[in-house]
Amino acid sequence: MQIISTITALRHRLRDEESVAFVPTMGNLHEGHLDLVRVAREHGRCVVVSIFVNPLQFGVNEDFSKYPRTLEQDCKLLEQCGVDVVFAPSEQDLYTQPQQVMVDPPAIANELCGAFRSGHFRGVATVVLKLFNIVQPQVAVFGKKDYQQLHIVRQIVAQLNLPIEIIGSETVRAADGLALSSRNQYLNPTERTEAAFLCRTLANMGKAMRDQAALNQAKLNQAKLNNLRDFSSLEQEARDTLNARGWKVEYIAIRCSSTLLPLTAGDKDVVILAAAWLGKTRLIDNLEMNLQDGLS
């Protein structure tokens, strides 16, 4: 495995590679990242993992400076996973000049997480495009845990005509269901126990949606409109429950999984997305589901 820190050296290294699969990360790797690497290995002969904590995607009051940086440990893990190249550029190398050219993401970037993290997806979109242009992969793998990010990256690839296949990889979870995240280590032991309640809440919502859809189906044709109305009360209940347990919910939303827009009649593939603070830690999670399971 080679560890490369400059754009020039990386381009030189990859010049003759015909098939590159790319996993962009901010380092501080856990089993979730390593799973992305395994997926990448199935799709490209040469697997490149970037490690770069991107200042552009952190808000002024966010955790850019304290975000954990563990390059040496990360490289050990990546070597064990059979990664070919780690690209760990300096901020100076990636932002040689103040970044003025930015990628404006689609409008959905202002909703959900974007409504609470102004400019976040603009920063993500810009660094992802820069990294794509540097690595020039045929395939790039992103985790479904950052569901909105994955959606936005897909939109960027489609609308900017990038010749890259984007693969969304399933979320890896702890034994109690908590989605793995570098930010989990900010949690104290009590918070860590409580944290799993987020994914349980989403699972409960999912079950309630299925039950409700099946019930409405029995009532025949007025079903769809009722579903939409009832689902919004499910969102509210979930918010109330979490807030009552001491969480500070940013959003819990049931959306169409292919557009991330609010459900409209006819939508079948849905995703429940949530972001909530537990103490000083912001956690996100989501659950995909197919409403036909309940409606059929």
Add this chain to the structure above:
Amino acid sequence: MQIISTITALRHRLRDEESVAFVPTMGNLHEGHLDLVRVAREHGRCVVVSIFVNPLQFGVNEDFSKYPRTLEQDCKLLEQCGVDVVFAPSEQDLYTQPQQVMVDPPAIANELCGAFRSGHFRGVATVVLKLFNIVQPQVAVFGKKDYQQLHIVRQIVAQLNLPIEIIGSETVRAADGLALSSRNQYLNPTERTEAAFLCRTLANMGKAMRDQAALNQAKLNQAKLNNLRDFSSLEQEARDTLNARGWKVEYIAIRCSSTLLPLTAGDKDVVILAAAWLGKTRLIDNLEMNLQDGLS
């Protein structure tokens, strides 16, 4: 020469090309475009010319609908110039969905032409990036006549880390000095005669700058500050002269040629840029010069 109208077919055609030189155009080709093609032929084994009138870069009151479309004639000219592939996509193919992902150009895009054509360079930046991603050239050639556009494209390439060499090609002029442009055909015969006064004005300004610089040099060290002050009065005189002859000047500006920012002490490579309306036709032109010629 192949004429290709879909992205899929173009990608297929170019898949095994090792060296592609690209000339993006809006068609209605004249000798200026053909000169870009000649430059491209010196830089790539396979020359691709795109023809696409990009709606994103036209303002609501601009000439998108009446912009001359002459595909058949264009293709004849390009074949004579030894072009390998003409890429003439439909609007539907290039903008399959409403374009939400946009490239935000650098701040300079709001000055000069950008101050009068809101959103223009955002539209240019976005379509140029899309075309770059589709064609994936090693080299792309742009005319210096659209000087600010060339500057912005260079910034996009640098700041988004595109592996493309951008070549700026000299402006081709009519016998009387008028810069060739598809929009020149909007001029009536009287206007066409008057139109050459724009480049003569820039040439006169250039001469006056050299004279003044030489004169100030003789007065020794206070020279640079005087230059800056005096040059702004040259801009004003040129505006007044053109307006008095019936033009409507948008801007005439003496700028640093590498940043397009106003001159600061020490700048040597400068460019005089102008945009002005003659009747219903908007003309632009520019003149590069090196102030050391006068100062030495």
